[in-house]
Amino acid sequence: MSTYLYGIVGATHPKNVAELRGVGEEPSALRTVPAGELAAVVGDAPDGLRAKRRDLAAHQHVLEELCAQGATLPMRFGVVADDDESIAREVSAEVERYTQLLANVEGRFEINVKVAHEESAILRRILMENEELRRMNEDLRQQDGGSPDDRVRFGEAVAAALDDRGQRDAAAVTSALSGHAVHSSTGPAVDGCFVNASFLVDQNDAERFNAAVEEVREAFAEIAEVRVYGPLPPYSFIETAGTP
Amino acid sequence: MTMATQSSGSGGLQRGGGTGNLYDILELILDKGLVIDVFVRVSLVGIELLTIDARIVVASVDTYLRFAEACNRLDLNQASNATTLPGLLGDVTEKGSKGKTKGALTGAAETFAEQFQSSKGKESSEERPRSRSRRNARSE
Numbered sequence: 472m473s474t475y476l477y478g479i480v481g482a483t484h485p486k487n488v489a490e491l492r493g494v495g496e497e498p499s500a501l502r503t504v505p506a507g508e509l510a511a512v513v514g515d516a517p518d519g520l521r522a523k524r525r526d527l528a529a530h531q532h533v534l535e536e537l538c539a540q541g542a543t544l545p546m547r548f549g550v551v552a553d554d555d556e557s558i559a560r561e562v563s564a565e566v567e568r569y570t571q572l573l574a575n576v577e578g579r580f581e582i583n584v585k586v587a588h589e590e591s592a593i594l595r596r597i598l599m600e601n602e603e604l605r606r607m608n609e610d611l612r613q614q615d616g617g618s619p620d621d622r623v624r625f626g627e628a629v630a631a632a633l634d635d636r637g638q639r640d641a642a643a644v645t646s647a648l649s650g651h652a653v654h655s656s657t658g659p660a661v662d663g664c665f666v667n668a669s670f671l672v673d674q675n676d677a678e679r680f681n682a683a684v685e686e687v688r689e690a691f692a693e694i695a696e697v698r699v700y701g702p703l704p705p706y707s708f709i710e711t712a713g714t715p
Numbered sequence: 716m717t718m719a720t721q722s723s724g725s726g727g728l729q730r731g732g733g734t735g736n737l738y739d740i741l742e743l744i745l746d747k748g749l750v751i752d753v754f755v756r757v758s759l760v761g762i763e764l765l766t767i768d769a770r771i772v773v774a775s776v777d778t779y780l781r782f783a784e785a786c787n788r789l790d791l792n793q794a795s796n797a798t799t800l801p802g803l804l805g806d807v808t809e810k811g812s813k814g815k816t817k818g819a820l821t822g823a824a825e826t827f828a829e830q831f832q833s834s835k836g837k838e839s840s841e842e843r844p845r846s847r848s849r850r851n852a853r854s855e
Contacts, residue, residue, distance in 0.1 A: 476751070476754065478749075479749065502743045502820045520757045521757060521758060522745065522757065522758075524737065526787045527741070527744055527745075528737055528739060530744060531737065531850060532742075532745055543748050545748045545749065546747060546748050546749050546750070546751050547745065547746070547747065547748030547756070548743070548744045548745055548748070548756075548757075549756045550749075550750060550751060550754050550755075550756055551754060551755050551756070551757060552751075552754045552755075555752075557753075558754075561751050561753060561754070562751075572749075578746050579744075583739075583740055583743060590785065591785065591789065594782065594785055594786055594789060595789050595791060596785060598789065598791060599791065604786075605791070607759040607787065608786045608787065611783065611787060612787060616784075619780075622779070622780055622783040622784070623776055623779045623780060624779075624781055625779075625782075625784070625786070626778070626779025626781070626782040626783035626786075629779075629782040629783065629786060630778060630779055630782055633782070633836070656743055658747075659742050659746065661742065669747075670744070673761035677814075696719075698739065700739060700740050703740065703743065704748075706743040706744065706747035707743060709747075709748065709749045
């Protein structure tokens with residue numbers, strides 16, 4: 472039976488894992504594997520495990536519970552080892568690095584912020600602010616929509632203006648929030664969002680960060696939707712050692 | 716300091732839970748987080764389709780035509796408060812660059828937990844309709 476790895480915790484973590492249930496159709500009880508001063512939280516890896524919604528949710532849930540108990544390095548979904556011994560060996564070999572990473576996330580959590588323009592609102596805004604685009608739009612209307620080539624050319628100009636606007640708005644959002652976070656991390660592009668960023672927030676800064684989010688929400692209320700997810704396990708901050 | 720000794724002001728912070736927002740943080744669970752190179756990862760066949768689907772559609776003729784058509788349908792006279800935004804954005808940038816927000820907002824902060832709940836509730840109802848409307852716009 473191979474072993475599924477959820478996360479790595481430090482010596483002071485309470486490690487109350489017996490009640491937690493992990494991935495699989497009939498999830499096994501979780502257990503800890505000591506590795507030097509650290510411990511890995513693991514469970515039996517079910518046969519034929521795939522990234523089903525149920526299992527993704529179980530992985531996330533276990534990590535939320537572990538993070539609520541104390542600093543935890545969250546594993547990416549789906550890391551499976553041959554057995555507990557190999558986990559003990561590999562984690563022991565990196566105790567120093569993992570200890571530093573744990574110190575970096577101690578008392579902190581990840582907040583993910585996604586901001587998406589409301590399409591018609593932002594297009595209207597772009598046309599209002601750009602006389603050239605407004606004129607092109609009027610011309611196409613006069614010609615009953617114009618030729619496909621003309622429409623593509625106009626659409627491309629609109630897309631460029633939208634992209635430019637997205638970059639400026641993203642800079643404004645990131646700048647407004649990162650001042651209240653310990654670290655920030657830009658996530659991959661997500662459909663429709665001009666901001667997908669995660670912030671490592673110290674629990675003592677939580678209210679200030681939250682207030683900054685509300686300011687952003689208000690400032691963008693007419694043209695964009697601000698979606699905030701968290702507190703999350705610090706998935707995006709397991710490579711950011713030490714720096715303040 | 717551990718998370719267990721968090722200040723009372725952030726009492727709700729360690730609770731989030733639930734899977735209502737799972738889709739929206741999928742890229743964190745699948746692409747971020749710690750890996751140990753010698754261990755295998757389970758196959759992401761299937762789920763990868765989902766994440767690619769969620770990623771931004773690169774600039775294409777389809778997108779350009781959609782923007783052109785959307786602009787064509789806009790009634791610009793509806794825009795009432797258009798002039799207020801640049802000022803607000805400037806405001807945000809300025810405050811962000813100073814890295815401090817004082818006074819006015821400190822009493823108004825709802826807890827993260829409340830915010831978490833409200834964003835969760837909103838998402839489940841908004842996500843699908845939006846992607847549907849995109850497809851509609853394209854096929855019109």
